[in-house]
Amino acid sequence: MTDNSIDDIIDLPEDEFGEEQDNQLYEHYRFVADKGQGLIRIDKYLSMHIVGVSRNRIQQAAEAGCILVNDTPVKSNYKIKPLDVVSVVMNRPPRELEIIPENIPLDVVYEDEDLMVINKPPGLVVHPGFGNYQGTMVNAIAYLLKDTPEYDAKDPRLGIVHRIDKDTSGLIVVAKNAYAKAHLSAQFFNKTTKRQYVALVWGAVEADEGRIEGNIGRDLKDRMLMTVFKDGEHGKTAVTHYKVLERLGYVSLIQCKLETGRTHQIRVHMKYIGHTLFNDARYGGDEVLRGTNFTKYKQFVQNCFNICPRQALHAQTLGFIQPRTGEELMFEAPIPGDMIQLLEKWRGYIANREV
Structure with a gap:
């Protein structure tokens, strides 16, 4: 794994694939297409093989001459052929990240x-x-x-x-193996997986259920944030379906199903419709966005923040096809303890209305 892998490559400066600083290019990724490889665009091929890197970033790399096939630069619409040797090169050498096995309970x-x-x-x-x-x-x-x-x-x-x-x-x-990785990555890319989240959001969501559609991309002023672009010229299509599970006064417990999987999708889409995730510090949910100005209420909310010191978001359900057997697998993870305590706190508030 190189220093531009997964998380790092997705957050590279915009000029990372730009004009060379020296005359030497260094190989960071290398793939050899299978003998039975069908004809698909190279940007699609690489987005299936390098997890966490958007197709847009791959297209930028191709435009900068950093995607090679058989040692020759190609554009993003190049069609992969059987046994093609694909390289991703940059103007700095890769730095090996030593992955030290650590006995961390999972x-x-x-x-x-x-x-x-x-x-x-x-x-x-x-x-x-x-x-x-x-x-x-x-x-x-x-x-x-x-x-x-x-x-x-x-x-x-x-x-x-x-x-x-x-x-x-x-x-x-x-x-656990390359065969499984390729097939599972393709399922995520083709949006055939089933993903469902639960979240606590600020405000009383008006509709019992709804659909949010809006292109999501990096904020043009703050690269640490994602945002919804209304013009359709920026970002990538994103669709979220939501359903209200429980109304708790100034907050709502919702269920979200994803059609797409953009960075921070639920967090950004819910803020876009006026219901920022509870205690989502990056998007302003760690402030009192709904409720009264009473000191006692503000202290109650602060206690809630302390109970769940993060955005109240949980990936509850995941379904996909087992690559080797073709069996459909579906899993559900119970809501974790910090969110359970948070919900009980708000239920108590609604029942008593003393703060």
């Missing part, structure tokens, strides 16, 4: 010869990256699979198939 809810499904606790970083080179889920998985011959934590063809944020809890799938 809740493995399912495992077979091809994959594992893990219920990730809140606060656990998924991938190593700048500032988090140890103590991540990848380090924990490397420990669990240290005796599995096929598994190499540094091999991008293996490992975690999709991402959830550090402070989001819930289900995530891990591929």
Whole structure:
């Protein structure tokens, strides 16, 4: 795994694939197309093989001459052919990230010869990256699979198939071999997986259920934020379906189903319709957005923030097809303790109305 892998490559500066600073290019990724490889665009091919990198970033890399096929730069519409050798190159050498196996407890809810499904606790970083080179889920998985011959934590063809944020809890799938990784990645890319989340949001959501559609991309002024673009010229199409599960006065418990899987999709879409996730510090949910100005109420909300010191979002359900057997697998992770306590706190508030 290189220093521009997974989390890092998705957050590279805009000029990362731009004009060369020297005359030498360094290979960061290399893939050889199978003998039976069908004709597909190279940007689609790479987005299926490099987890966590958007198709848009791959297209930018191609425009900058950083995508090579058989040592020749190609554009993003190039069609992959059997046995093509595909390289992603940059103007700086890769730095190997040593993945140290660490005995970090993980809740493995399912495992077979091809994959594992893990219920990730809140606060656990998924991938190593700048500032988090140890103590991540990848380090924990490397420990669990240290005796599995096929598994190499540094091999991008293996490992975690999709991402959830550090402070989001819930289900995530891990591929133990290249065959499983390719097939599972394709399911996520083709939007055939089934994903359902629960979240506590600010405000009384007016409709009992609804559909949110709006392009999501990086905020043009603050690259740390994602935002909804109304013009349709920026960002990528994103669709979220929501349903109100419980109304708790100034907050609502909702269920969200994803048609797409954009970065921070639920967090951004819910803010877009005026219902920011409770205690979502990045998007302003760690302030009192609904309710009274009474000091006692403000203290109650602060106590709620202390109980659940993160965005109240949980990846509850995950479904996909087992790559080898074709069986449809469906998993559900119970709402974690901090969110349960948070909900009980608000239920008590609604029942008493004393604050």
